[in-house]
Structure formats: C-alpha cells, structure tokens
Amino acid sequence: MASLYAEWRRQTQSPVFREGSSAPPEQLLQGIWQHQRIRRRDLRTTDGRLTAILHPGFLNPEAGPDFHRALVQVGNAKPFECDVEIDVRSAGWRQHGHDTNPAFDTVGLHVVWQAGPNGPSGLPVVELQNQLDAPLGQLTDALGQATTLPPQNVRGRCAAPLRDLPVEGVADLLGQAAQVRLETKAAALAAIAECAGWEQALWDGLFTALGYKQNSWPMRRLAELLPELRRGLGQTPEPVVLLARLLGTGGLLPDQLDRDKLTNRYLRTLWDQWWRDRDRLARRILPGNGWTFHGLRPANRPERRLALAAHWLAKRDFVTWLDDWICQPPKKPSPAAALLDRLAASDAYWSRHWTFRSGRFAAAQPLLGAGRLHDLAVNVLLPWLHARATAADNDGLAARVAERYFAWPKAQDNSRLKFVRQRLFGGRRVPLRGAALQQGLLQVQADFCNRTNALCDDCAFPDLVRRYSLEKT
Numbered sequence: 145m146a147s148l149y150a151e152w153r154r155q156t157q158s159p160v161f162r163e164g165s166s167a168p169p170e171q172l173l174q175g176i177w178q179h180q181r182i183r184r185r186d187l188r189t190t191d192g193r194l195t196a197i198l199h200p201g202f203l204n205p206e207a208g209p210d211f212h213r214a215l216v217q218v219g220n221a222k223p224f225e226c227d228v229e230i231d232v233r234s235a236g237w238r239q240h241g242h243d244t245n246p247a248f249d250t251v252g253l254h255v256v257w258q259a260g261p262n263g264p265s266g267l268p269v270v271e272l273q274n275q276l277d278a279p280l281g282q283l284t285d286a287l288g289q290a291t292t293l294p295p296q297n298v299r300g301r302c303a304a305p306l307r308d309l310p311v312e313g314v315a316d317l318l319g320q321a322a323q324v325r326l327e328t329k330a331a332a333l334a335a336i337a338e339c340a341g342w343e344q345a346l347w348d349g350l351f352t353a354l355g356y357k358q359n360s361w362p363m364r365r366l367a368e369l370l371p372e373l374r375r376g377l378g379q380t381p382e383p384v385v386l387l388a389r390l391l392g393t394g395g396l397l398p399d400q401l402d403r404d405k406l407t408n409r410y411l412r413t414l415w416d417q418w419w420r421d422r423d424r425l426a427r428r429i430l431p432g433n434g435w436t437f438h439g440l441r442p443a444n445r446p447e448r449r450l451a452l453a454a455h456w457l458a459k460r461d462f463v464t465w466l467d468d469w470i471c472q473p474p475k476k477p478s479p480a481a482a483l484l485d486r487l488a489a490s491d492a493y494w495s496r497h498w499t500f501r502s503g504r505f506a507a508a509q510p511l512l513g514a515g516r517l518h519d520l521a522v523n524v525l526l527p528w529l530h531a532r533a534t535a536a537d538n539d540g541l542a543a544r545v546a547e548r549y550f551a552w553p554k555a556q557d558n559s560r561l562k563f564v565r566q567r568l569f570g571g572r573r574v575p576l577r578g579a580a581l582q583q584g585l586l587q588v589q590a591d592f593c594n595r596t597n598a599l600c601d602d603c604a605f606p607d608l609v610r611r612y613s614l615e616k617t
C-alpha cells in the first residue's frame with residue numbers, strides 16, 4: 145500500500161519535471177550533480193574515458209559557472225581542480241555566451257543532459273541522460289525540493305568537532321578569528337597610509353569596497369588618482385564637479401546620448417566640467433574594458449557608486465566627523481545608525497536613475513543599500529580607525545574601536561556566508577550575534593578553506609577546534 149506520507153509529499157511538491165517532457169530543466173540537473181545522483185563508479189565522458197568525481201564542487205548561486213572548485217579525474221590523467229558548467233544541451237555553451245565570457249575560462253568539465261554540436265572545444269564532456277543512478281522521475285521527486293539543502297559532502301571535516309562545541313565556544317572561537325580579521329584589514333590600510341597618508345588610505349579602502357567584487361580595481365585606481373582629480377577644487381567643491389572628473393577619468397562619460405531632456409541636460413553639465421579637465425587628465429583616463437558590467441545589477445553600476453563617493457568627497461569634514469564619532473560614547477541613535485545616516489546621500493540625478501540610458505524612476509532609490517553601508521563600516525571604516533589608533537599607540541582608542549566592531553549589528557546574510565556556514569556547521573543552527581562573528585566565519589574560510597581543496601585535505605582547523613575544546617573543558 146502506498147504510504148500516505150509519500151502520497152502527500154508527491155501531491156504537495158511542485159513537479160519540477162515529469163517523464164515525457166523533452167528534457168529536464170537545468171535546475172534539476174544541478175541538483176543531480178550536486179547530490180551526485182549519477183553512476184559514479186562507471187561515469188564516462190562522451191569520448192569514453194572513465195571519470196572520477198572526487199568532489200562535485202560548490203553550487204554557485206551567482207553569475208558564472210554552476211559549480212566552483214570541483215575535483216575531477218578524467219582517464220589516467222592526474223586529478224585537477226576546475227569549475228563545472230551544467231547545460232541541458234552542448235549548444236547551451238554558445239547560446240548562453242559562455243564561449244566569450246572570461247568568467248567561464250575556469251571551466252574544466254562540461255556536464256550536459258544531451259551531448260551534441262556547438263559545445264566548448266577541448267573540454268571533457270559528461271552526458272547525463274544515460275548515466276543517472278535512478279529513473280529521472282524518481283530523482284525529480286527526491287531532489288525537487290532538496291537542491292538547496294547541503295548534501296553531506298558539502299560539510300567540511302571541521303563540522304564534526306564544531307558540532308561538539310557549545311554555541312558559546314563557537315562564538316568565542318569565531319570572535320578570535322574576527323579580531324584577526326580586524327587587525328589584518330587595519331594592517332593593510334596602515335601599509336597604504338605609510339606611502340600615501342591616512343586620508344588617502346581611507347579613500348583607497350572606500351573606493352575599493354564600493355567597486356565590490358566586479359569593479360574593485362578600477363575604483364581603486366580612481367581613488368589613487370584623487371590627489372590629481374581634486375586639484376584646484378578648493379575645500380568645498382560641488383559633488384557634480386567631482387563626479388564629472390571621476391566619470392571622465394573613469395572613461396564612463398558617454399560622448400553622445402539622445403535620451404530625454406533631463407539626461408541630456410545633466411550630461412551637458414558634466415561635459416561642461418569635464419572638457420576643462422580632460423586634456424590635463426587625458427593620460428589618466430581608464431580604458432573602458434577595465435570595468436565589468438556583465439552580470440552587474442543596475443543598482444550597483446559604478447556611475448552610481450562614484451556619485452556617492454563624490455558626495456562624500458565634497459564634505460569638508462568627512463574625516464574629522466569619523467574621528468568625533470569614534471571618540472564619543474555610544475548614544476541615541478546607536479553609533480551604527482548615526483554612521484549610516486552620515487554615509488547616506490541623495491543625488492538629484494543618480495538617486496532616480498540606474499544608468500544614463502535608463503528611465504527616471506518615480507521613487508528615489510538609495511545610492512548604496514544599508515547592507516553595503518554596514519559592510520563598509522566593518523570592512524573599511526572601523527579597520528581604518530583601528531589602524532590609526534594603533535599607529536598612534538593609543539590603546540584606549542584601539543580598544544574602543546574593537547568594542548564598536550564587536551557590537552556592530554549583524555550584516556545581511558549572503559551567499560558567501562551561507563556557504564561557509566554550510567561547510568562548518570552542516571545543518572546545525574548556530575546563532576551568530578553581530579557582524580564581527582560573520583567576519584570571523586569569513587576569516588576561517590580565508591585562512592583554512594581557501595588554502596585547501598574541497599575535500600579539506602590537510603586542513604588544520606578541525607584539530608584546532610578539538611584542541612580548543614580540550615582547553616575549555
């Protein structure tokens with residue numbers, strides 16, 4: 145007799161794929177790969193080579209290949225680490241533009257439901273349709289809702305000793321990692337300050353963080369050019385004047401545009417400023433291909449980030465305000481709220497546009513979301529204040545910065561944090577209070593996970609956790 149539970153489950157789960165459909169959706173294929181529901185012992189590439197999947201890699205929720213850092217052995221060759229791309233058919237490789245997207249250069253294995261022409265040349269290909277470990281309908285039922293759960297093999301070796309540690313112990317250990325992270329970031333900013341001065345180190349840090357992953361380097365370059373870009377502007381320049389120089393030097397000012405009256409007028413204002421400076425800064429203009437726009441959300445366009453930076457640069461007391469803020473005892477509103485309020489800015493044009501080409505939206509949008517502003521505080525502003533306090537041998541101030549760092553509210557969860565949590569804690573819920581413990585998690589990832597492979601080979605962290613446990617008992 146059919147189980148009531150099984151029947152209930154079949155009825156309530158949305159069918160991702162049913163036998164008889166022409167091909168399963170890519171999401172299901174990703175689930176199959178993630179959970180390795182394939183005939184692993186006899187897996188073959190399309191040219192007949194026996195293939196061992198030592199680790200399927202980690203599902204990438206963002207743009208780029210579907211799985212990062214898989215460990216694969218094809219035929220008698222040595223195992224190699226690579227990214228894995230999953231497509232329904234081989235031709236998806238070109239249809240989706242992977243052949244021209246440098247983010248896919250790291251792909252070493254193409255996994256498809258059905259192999260055929262127009263796939264990547266020179267890559268081993270695994271065709272799934274005849275190599276599953278169960279009928280597709282059964283896998284659909286099994287994986288339809290499970291693809292977001294971490295399979296056993298995503299958990300790191302440290303998950304076991306961490307499970308035996310009380311939550312307070314985990315928090316203490318991550319707190320120690322967070323302190324290391326604060327000091328490491330502070331030391332990097334102090335190194336910049338040594339050659340360029342403290343204020344320049346602050347701008348380098350802020351611009352780099354504003355570039356986020358995709359555009360940190362061109363943003364950093366613009367920050368380095370600030371002494372030249374600010375020349376002759378006086379103490380309180382108009383943000384639009386600064387922005388014209390930033391956009392012009394960044395190569396982000398379009399030559400012509402015929403969009404709408406507002407944009408045309410705004411562009412004319414920017415060009416009126418920029419043409420005066422263009423000859424002087426001509427040799428500094430960044431090439432257009434230095435920026436990455438592929439996969440970038442419109443809200444994160446560099447033009448908007450630079451508009452925000454221009455507003456900060458136009459504030460004469462931007463730096464002195466930070467010094468006052470850290471020296472004052474906490475008061476209402478909270479220090480975090482006061483800092484966020486200080487960093488927020490609105491711009492007549494960019495608060496209502498994503499790009500020069502987009503239409504104007506009715507309601508103003510923040511130039512940078514609260515989550516990213518929190519990140520800037522934890523990753524740049526507090527480390528910078530800590531670095532200066534340390535350089536001045538001001539232990540009291542350094543302790544105050546650390547106190548504020550450890551009291552900083554938790555940042556928005558993101559895919560990177562989720563991933564590290566899955567590896568370290570598996571399915572265990574460990575409440576992490578505050579942004580600093582999240583930083584601690586990322587530090588463990590940087591210090592341990594990123595230095596080994598997906599199988600945690602030779603990772604010392606599990607032993608460290610065990611030692612810590614013994615010391616505490």
Ligand code: SF4
Pocket residue numbers: 299300301302303567568588589592593594596599600603604605606
């Ligand atoms: S590499 Fe080390 S720290 Fe990372 S998950 Fe594996 S055992 Fe844990």
